[in-house]
Amino acid sequence: MMLAMIRIEPALVVALSxxxxxxxxxxxxxxxxxxxxAYVQGGRGRKLRAVLQLGNRVALDLVSKSPQQLAFATVHPLAANLALMHGPAALALVDYLASLAAATLPEGEAQPHLFPLFDALLGGAAAGAAALDVGPALVRLELAVLAELGLGLDLASCAATGTVHDLAYISPKSRQAVCRGAGLPWAAKLLPLPGFLLGTGEADAAAITDGLALSGHFLARDVLRDSAAAKRCWTARERLVTLLAR
Known part of the structure; x- marks a missing residue:
């Protein structure tokens, strides 16, 4: 039987069973x-235990007999994620990012846009990045995941007037931006749109809170529900958001 082998480098460890x-x-x-x-022989042994940690960068040699069968992987370490050195928020960020990728992304589809975003945020966790740096990047990543799943937001113009100016809200129904003038009477039913997502405002603590509420609303409603993996991912997110707010 013909065996197919491919090299994948780099790759991020996002789930282990x-x-x-x-x-x-x-x-x-x-x-x-x-x-x-992929199946990793000896993955729980002393030699590979430190290599196979969530968030680590690795190289993989994958061998498969057929597309229908689980591949066998030989794992080579590239870089360890040192979030452990930076406290519970950094560890929570690694845990959430790994579970988000594993719970939401389809297998076998290239991710040239999302991979650098996950990689950069995991690098931020490894370096002990501050909440004001992590927050905006996390919001952008979550919105990018939604877009990849066909659930992206339309921030180009106002759903009510067509204007591109003073966009301040998102409609939960249409996923489209709404300008301040048109949205103000309905503000209680709309989601705040932080200016940093449009390049028009600072990413301060209040704006990050609004951004996480925005992306979190659509993740919770449309993506992270039903399956056990999705529910675990949402629990990890709630813990992370609480830690980032401290």
Missing amino acids: PHGEHAVVGRFLSADQGLVA
Whole structure:
């Protein structure tokens, strides 16, 4: 039987499930291959335990007998994520990012846009980035994930008037921006649109709170529901948002 082998480098470790006594089934995110699942012999052993940590950068040699069968992976370390050195918020960021990728992205679809965003935020966790730096990047990543899933927001113009000026809200129904004048009478039913997403305002604590509420609304309503993995991901997000607000 013909065996196919490919090299994936770099890839991010985003999920691990025990398999038997010593092995794991890992899920890895890369730019060219997207989300990939693979069997790693000895993945729970002393040699690979430190390599197979969420958020780590690795290289994979994948061998598969057929597209229908789980590939076998040989894992090579590239860079360890050092979020552990920077406290609970950094660890929570790694946990959430890994679970977000694993719970939402389809397997086997290239992610040339999303991979750098995940990689950069995981790098921020490893470096102990401040909440004011993490928050805006996290909002942009979540909105990018929504867009990848066909659930993106339209920030180009006002849904009510067509103007491109003074956009201040998002309609939960149409996912389109609404300008301040048209939206003010209905503000209680609309979602605030922070200016930093349009390049017109600072990403201060209040704006980050609005941004996370915005992306979180659509993730919770349309994506992170039903499955156990989705619910675990949402729980991880809630913990992260609480820690970032401190």
